[in-house]
Amino acid sequence: MKFGTKAVQSGNGPDPATGAVMTPIYQTSTYHQASPGQHKGYEYSRSGNPTRASLETALAQLEDARFGLAFSSGMGAEDAIIKLLKPGDEVICTNDLYGGSYRMFVHIFQPLGIRFRFVDMGSTEQVAAALTPATRMLWIETPTNPLIKIIDIAALTQLVKGKGILTVVDNTFATPYLQSPLKLGADIVVHSATKYLAGHSDVVLGAIMLDDEELRNRLFFIQKSCGAVPGPMDSFLTLRGIKTLHVRMERHCQNAAAVAQYLAGHPKVAVVNWPGLSEHPGHAVARKQMRAFGGMLSFSLKGDSQADAFKLMEKLRIFTLAESLGGVESLIGHPATMTHASIPEAERLKAGLSNSLIRISAGIEDAEDLLADLEQALAAV
Ligand code: P1T
Numbered sequence: 193m194k195f196g197t198k199a200v201q202s203g204n205g206p207d208p209a210t211g212a213v214m215t216p217i218y219q220t221s222t223y224h225q226a227s228p229g230q231h232k233g234y235e236y237s238r239s240g241n242p243t244r245a246s247l248e249t250a251l252a253q254l255e256d257a258r259f260g261l262a263f264s265s266g267m268g269a270e271d272a273i274i275k276l277l278k279p280g281d282e283v284i285c286t287n288d289l290y291g292g293s294y295r296m297f298v299h300i301f302q303p304l305g306i307r308f309r310f311v312d313m314g315s316t317e318q319v320a321a322a323l324t325p326a327t328r329m330l331w332i333e334t335p336t337n338p339l340i341k342i343i344d345i346a347a348l349t350q351l352v353k354g355k356g357i358l359t360v361v362d363n364t365f366a367t368p369y370l371q372s373p374l375k376l377g378a379d380i381v382v383h384s385a386t387k388y389l390a391g392h393s394d395v396v397l398g399a400i401m402l403d404d405e406e407l408r409n410r411l412f413f414i415q416k417s418c419g420a421v422p423g424p425m426d427s428f429l430t431l432r433g434i435k436t437l438h439v440r441m442e443r444h445c446q447n448a449a450a451v452a453q454y455l456a457g458h459p460k461v462a463v464v465n466w467p468g469l470s471e472h473p474g475h476a477v478a479r480k481q482m483r484a485f486g487g488m489l490s491f492s493l494k495g496d497s498q499a500d501a502f503k504l505m506e507k508l509r510i511f512t513l514a515e516s517l518g519g520v521e522s523l524i525g526h527p528a529t530m531t532h533a534s535i536p537e538a539e540r541l542k543a544g545l546s547n548s549l550i551r552i553s554a555g556i557e558d559a560e561d562l563l564a565d566l567e568q569a570l571a572a573v
Pocket of ligand 1: 268292333337362364383386396397515516
């Protein structure tokens, strides 16, 4: 089945109780038992809920995975994955990743004895050099947030094959429409479904997709024991969003291309990070592992002034200045003070996250309006 058909049909099926075509919102915390232990598959909504079950089926189908698990947020999903580890274990992570992931790794799990090493994963040699006998996980995010770097998933999964190291790919920016990490050898895919999967900036939700049954059972045990589960309403909204994922992604990618090309030709812009540009260092790998180049881009200004970046963002009328990404409306943000503020300045600058870096989530509006908005705002800087 092709992707669009899967997206529309996934998790569907007439509701067994009523025949409803759309999965109903089963807004219940608990379920009747005829006699203790005798129930229809559900006993308590932390361990299972029919609306969430439909979503989990849909999530698995999107990534062509055997299993899907839904969480109350992307961070809830990431938290469950790190809980697969134990003190003394090491994780090698990309040095350019969502600031909230960095914060949880360094401030929650590092004090519990799990070690995180941040390396430039664009270089397979650097990852190879960072491996130690204690390495148990590679944490890959590609395209990265917010520098939109590309990491070669197949090269890294190949590197650690047979070494007892799990490879996790945060596929939030690419979505399953553009990139299939499991097919490239990854063990676990994680998403902030808050973004493109739900797609309308109206829900916070996380997802894990994977093929290995033993790992799935461990993650399910963590999910029900620790309790970071989404409610039925949020599960429903995400299911509804998924049905148009392929259509939205086409337009997100087209608009990002138009914005990236416009910015690349603007005299006040220093660098544009978007893998569809032929000069982007990850262009060739992106061509190989992605169906198209995605809706996310970032750019910096000549002179690298934070004040100029702020002025530009304040002038924009169509782009909304806000955290998050992947909704139908175009968003703009300043990673250094917003999404990535928890990364110490020296480390941030070392990774290339400069003071004037501006991140754009290209929405699905008309590209002409987006370019005109940027034009008038850049004129004011
Ligand atoms: O916000 P939440 O659903 O908990 O997802 C966390 C998360 C995980 N992974 C990536 C790549 C992300 O970008 C995020 C959340 N990011 C933002 C809120 C942001 O504006 O970048």
